[in-house]
Amino acid sequence: MKLNNQVSLERTEVWEFDSEYCNAAYKVKTYVPDSEQPIEGFPFIIVLDGHAYFQIARETVLLQCRNSPKTLVEPSIVISIEFVGEDKDIRLRRFYDFTPPAKEYKYPDRLSGANIGEHGGAENFLNMLEFELIPSIEDKFCVDTSKKSIYGHSLGGLFILYVLFKHDNLFHSYLAISPSIWWNDCEILLYADKWLGAKDDFKKPALFMAVGSEEGFMVENTSRFYEKCKDQLKLDYYLSTGENHASVVPSTISRAFRFMSSS
Numbered sequence: 100m101k102l103n104n105q106v107s108l109e110r111t112e113v114w115e116f117d118s119e120y121c122n123a124a125y126k127v128k129t130y131v132p133d134s135e136q137p138i139e140g141f142p143f144i145i146v147l148d149g150h151a152y153f154q155i156a157r158e159t160v161l162l163q164c165r166n167s168p169k170t171l172v173e174p175s176i177v178i179s180i181e182f183v184g185e186d187k188d189i190r191l192r193r194f195y196d197f198t199p200p201a202k203e204y205k206y207p208d209r210l211s212g213a214n215i216g217e218h219g220g221a222e223n224f225l226n227m228l229e230f231e232l233i234p235s236i237e238d239k240f241c242v243d244t245s246k247k248s249i250y251g252h253s254l255g256g257l258f259i260l261y262v263l264f265k266h267d268n269l270f271h272s273y274l275a276i277s278p279s280i281w282w283n284d285c286e287i288l289l290y291a292d293k294w295l296g297a298k299d300d301f302k303k304p305a306l307f308m309a310v311g312s313e314e315g316f317m318v319e320n321t322s323r324f325y326e327k328c329k330d331q332l333k334l335d336y337y338l339s340t341g342e343n344h345a346s347v348v349p350s351t352i353s354r355a356f357r358f359m360s361s362s
Contacts, residue, residue, distance in 0.1 A: 109133075111157065115183065116235070120227040121196065121220065124183045126150075127232070130157040131240065132164055132174035142175040142246035143236060144274075144359060145228065147197075147255035149179025150189065152348065156250065159352050172353070173360040175248075176240055180232065191216035196224040197251075197258040198282060205284040221261050228262075229269060248359045250274040252348055256308075260287050260324075263304060264294040272305040272362040274355045277347050280320035291328055298331050305333040305362035309351040311342030333362065 111130045118125060128149055132141065146156045156177050163172035182189040182196075191214070200219035228249075236242060249270050251259040256278030263273045264287075280287055306328075310321045318338065325336045335358050342350045 108154075108157065116231070118227045118231055120223045120231060123192070123196075125227075126181045126183055128153045128177075128179045128181070129236075129240075130160070130177040132160065132176070134164065134174045136241055137243065139245075140241040140243040142173060142248070142360070143240070143242050144175055144177055144248040144250055144356075145232070146177060146179040147249070147251040147258065148193070149181035152250070152252065153177070153179035153181070155349060155352060156356075159356055163353065163356070167360075170353070171357045171360055175356075175360070176236075176242060178232075178236060180228075193254050194218055195220040197221060197254040199257075199261050199286065199290070201283055201286060207281060221258055222265075224258065225262055225265060229266070246271050248272040248274060248362075250276070250355065250359075251278075252276040253344065254279045254282070257282050257287060261290065263306060264290040267294070267304045268302075272307065272359045274307045274359060276308075276351060276355065277310050277314060277317055277344055278308065278321070278324075279317075280324055281316065285320065285323075288324065288327065291324070295328070295331055303331060303333045305358070307335045307337070307355050307358040309337040309339055309347060309355065311339045311344060311347035311350070313341065313343040314347070317344070 110133055113128050115124055115126050146152050160175055160177055163170035164174040167173050182192045194215045195217050198218040199221045204218060247270050249259060256275035259273050259275040260278055308321060310317050337354060339347050339350045
């Protein structure tokens with residue numbers, strides 16, 4: 100028996116684009132629900148690290164929006180952005196695109212001797228999302244511009260927090276799974292302090308944050324973040340019992356997407 104290894108995903112498209120802000124090429128995958136389009140357009144979610152998480156995000160929406168009254172996950176367009184290149188190139192690009200700019204960097208002992216390349220490209224990546232990718236999405240699809248979300252894990256989760264504190268009205272909900280709060284000696288907490296000091300009281304941005312109970316110091320970091328920001332955010336913090344840094348994604352994605360739909 101001859102197997103055909105070419106598999107296509109229904110209602111899914113792929114395209115590549117070159118970003119002027121990032122001076123890099125990216126691949127974008129999109130899934131559009133097979134359901135009646137709302138008058139105001141579909142909500143949409145941007146998923147970072149699409150090479151790892153597009154398919155699970157797509158399947159979560161596809162399966163659960165079939166019975167939205169029970170699952171509380173509404174039909175939404177799923178858009179992932181992923182890096183182009185070999186695994187080692189992707190790893191280095193993640194450390195660049197997802198980390199905030201800084202005058203100097205402090206590294207934990209566990210990164211001693213590791214090649215993590217350059218850092219500090221988060222502002223460029225944010226500009227790419229705001230001025231290149233999102234306008235392309237709004238031109239290509241009928242979307243509800245008041246209901247757009249962004250999802251990221253690990254360094255991608257760190258980037259989610261960076262976007263929140265730099266541009267808290269760009270998205271209607273922010274979904275950060277096991278965010279790398281540890282990066283550069285927990286520098287993102289300084290961003291939080293600055294944002295809290297300038298925060299208007301009339302609107303609380305919506306943030307879902309989850310971490311696995313087996314993630315060690317990351318549990319302490321997310322708990323610390325929660326205590327600092329809980330009063331100024333619409334914040335749902337979930338500790339996923341028995342899960343580690345990899346398993347926390349499938350164990351929490353339904354909860355994250357319910358939060359997205361209800362925010």
